[in-house]
């Protein structure tokens with residue numbers, strides 16, 4: 001067991017992402033909510049990393065900050081050794097289009113597009129050459145077990161199937177880093193296990209890094225690193241490969 005807060009974090013070591021002294025406060029004065037109090041985090045490149053913690057501990061807030069959907073009140077986030085805490089809106093959008101993939105439960109699919117078109121559209125936005133769209137989209141949808149449902153629109157799919165389209169949409173682009181908020185929450189345990197295995201395969205094949213939040217002890221067993229958030233701080237980190 002390694003206590004992350006005792007470790008000196010060097011943004012130059014082979015970490016794809018480093019958070020240093022990250023705070024995020026919502027509101028002011030008496031109504032202020034200190035969602036992140038002092039987060040120091042080191043995401044090793046090419047690993048599957050899980051964030052766990054009770055409801056309200058700050059997991060989604062942290063993913064939002066790491067994924068540049070939100071900015072820290074204080075502190076810095078480095079992605080591939082570049083400080084991304086104070087980028088312009090345009091720079092943040094570009095980063096999310098190409099380098100950091102997000103799988104968030106609230107990220108709705110485009111309702112009038114089929115599963116296949118949703119994935120192809122994301123590839124177009126990411127600037128991937130159009131001749132590759134169909135093949136990449138079909139491959140990604142097959143990988144998440146939706147080969148037979150590619151021509152269906154979101155409203156014709158279950159919550160878990162929609163979640164898998166969102167996962168396919170993200171992995172098809174092969175970003176360097178994927179941040180996923182409870183990607184297995186809508187899935188039964190068998191499908192959840194398959195998605196984690198799929199994430200591991202993507203990591204093995206492409207060297208990408210995946211950070212997810214979870215409440216599922218089975219998922220925690222399968223990841224390379226596990227961080228625990230409590231009341232806006234990382235209280236524990238655990239490297240499964242070593243322990």
Ligand SMILES: Nc1ncnc2c1ncn2[C@@H]1O[C@H](COP(=O)(O)OP(=O)(O)OP(=O)(O)O)[C@@H](O)[C@H]1O
Nearest residue numbers: 026027033035053054055056057058059060061062
């Ligand atoms: N926009 C906001 N304005 C005010 N408070 C917020 C806002 N977003 C989050 N919070 C608060 O910040 C704290 C952390 O919330 P967060 O959603 O990050 O927790 P979580 O660990 O992801 O919880 P869950 O497991 O229930 O999704 C909570 O107390 C929450 O109420």
